[in-house]
Amino acid sequence: MTSSRRIALWGGIAYLVTFAAAIPALPLLEPVTDHPDYVLGxxxxxxxxxxxxxxxxxxxxxxxxxxxxxxxxxxVSRTCALGFLSSRVVEAGILIAGAISVLTVVTLRQDLGDDAPAGLVTVAQALIDVREWTFLLGPGLFPAINAGFLGIALYRAGLVPRILPLVGFVGAPFLVGKTLAVAFGAFDELSTAAVLLALPIAAWELGLGLWLTVKGFRPPRLSTNPDH
Structure with missing residues (x-):
């Protein structure tokens, strides 16, 4: 297996792991995210x-x-490579902060148990609100930024079928629009409209993960300048 094929394989697997971990996490967290009084019992x-x-x-x-x-x-592009890496790191930090806020509710319940004051529900609600904003700004914004940096590089060099980054380019403004709409109260994060607006960017990431895992990179179609 060549170095390029190995990179594509593990990169694709990493993309698929993001889906395999993130999707089941949502229902597992519902006892806290949907019920602030969880902290009392x-x-x-x-x-x-x-x-x-x-x-x-x-x-x-x-x-x-x-x-x-x-x-x-x-x-292909050092700017795109560094931009993609930086965006992913910031996105991860936001997501981990959200996870910590939910886990803190669990710790509060365990530490205080039945002796927890009723006012603790307010604290739990505040932590849940933090998680809601991290969920909105993490998966709701940064995949659009990621699609810009990574999609440009992949499209320029033709390393994957160009329909894949094109789906990402189309999905990015839809995702940003969805995030702004939810932030300003136009509709709920898990509403049908929000899900539909997020589908193109999800299709881009899932499609890229599957392609890299199964097929790998195509030979570059053009010479590139890595300084741009």
């Missing part, structure tokens, strides 16, 4: 902790996509 602590850890795994897998693909993307 018995709850499914192990379930919530697993959900929080899966969000951390998804965040780290996102960073891994940029780290693994960096040597190939750098040959």
């Amino acid at each position: 018995a709850g499914s602590d192990n379930r919530v902790v697993l959900g929080g850890l899966l969000e951390v795994v998804a965040a780290l897998a996102g960073v891994a996509t940029a780290v693994i693909l960096y040597p190939v993307i750098r040959r």
